[in-house]
Amino acid sequence: MEKTCYSCHGPKAEGMHNYPYLANRAKGFLEYKLKRFRDKKADNQQQEMMVAYAVGLSDEEIENLVTFLYEYKDEEQQERYDDSYRVHGDGGS
Ligand code: HEC
Numbered sequence: 001m002e003k004t005c006y007s008c009h010g011p012k013a014e015g016m017h018n019y020p021y022l023a024n025r026a027k028g029f030l031e032y033k034l035k036r037f038r039d040k041k042a043d044n045q046q047q048e049m050m051v052a053y054a055v056g057l058s059d060e061e062i063e064n065l066v067t068f069l070y071e072y073k074d075e076e077q078q079e080r081y082d083d084s085y086r087v088h089g090d091g092g093s
Contacts, residue, residue: 030066
């Protein structure tokens with residue numbers, strides 16, 4: 001990922017610790033969130049962390065970011081992220 005987003009959200013935007021995952025989230029949602037952060041609207045201390053990173057973004061950069069994240073695919077797995085973990089193949093029959 002460009003910028004420094006990956007240092008908190010993870011190199012594959014999968015999230016880590018208490019940082020939310022971003023990959024494949026709805027574009028409208030991500031755009032709304034980023035613009036809110038950019039306007040310095042934070043509901044809690046965690047979000048203030050994001051404000052520092054969002055203030056530097058232009059409309060165009062936000063658009064590029066949300067498109068990138070929405071379309072993001074793990075190159076090795078070629079699968080979209082899902083909240084549930086699926087096990088393939090060894091269930092027997
Ligand atoms: C210093 C760590 C840090 C960095 C760097 C960072 N974020 Fe975040 N981000 C957070 C935290 C913490 C939250 C969760 C805030 C909360 O509690 O809702 C968050 C939330 C978000 C959300 C809202 C997701 C949701 O589920 O509510 C978006 C979108 C987002 N970040 C995008 C970005 C982008 C794009 C970048 C790079 C420009 C970035 N972040 C860089 C820490 C970071």
